[in-house]
Amino acid sequence: FNLIGYANRDSTKYAEIYGVQGECKTLLRGTLRYKGFVEAVKALKQIGYLSTEKKDFLDPTEGPDLTWKQITASLLNQQIDIFPDSLKNIALDCLGGEGKIRELNGLDQIGLFSDATPERHLTPLDTLVPHLAKALAYIPGEKDLVILNHDIVAQLPSGALEYHRINLVAYGEQPKNGYSAMASTVGYTTAIVSNMILDGQSSKD
Structure with a gap:
């Protein structure tokens, strides 16, 4: 993919949400878009x-x-x-x-x-x-695309650095009359969390 990334608003608030505010030195949340x-x-x-x-x-x-x-x-x-x-x-x-x-x-x-x-x-x-x-609307049969990328650099007690990259690439299923990638990646995760709350598996607000 020919993509560019740029910072998207304030990333620092996510340190507390992820529980890494005491140890994370750099936290950047950005948006990926096609070049141009x-x-x-x-x-x-x-x-x-x-x-x-x-x-x-x-x-x-x-x-x-x-x-x-x-x-x-x-x-x-x-x-x-x-x-x-x-x-x-x-x-x-x-x-x-x-x-x-x-x-x-x-x-x-x-x-x-x-x-x-x-x-x-x-x-x-x-x-x-x-x-x-x-x-810019999708034409019949055209499908969307969602890309999520996490780059994590961790420093071990020995001082050595570990690099981890996690990628998600999801294509929409519009040609098959299915959900768009945006709908499924947002909708399924919301549904899973909602079900966990209803089942008492999560007590967080």
């Missing part, structure tokens, strides 16, 4: 699509409908009748120049320079999310 994910999200942020600030031009009760190209132009403080190629050049400069062609192509691929007319929801983020939910 971080750059794609950063590009959306740089253009302004992750903003939760209300924009007059995204008010569905005001003015005519806008295309994605016109919304992108407005976020970049450009006239809405700007030529598409000119808009892409301005967007590329906003992203950091020629080295960001891949990110620009990604924005183009999800339709943010198109003449499609989306529903407006006051803020850039609220307008973008329903569009991505449709554009």
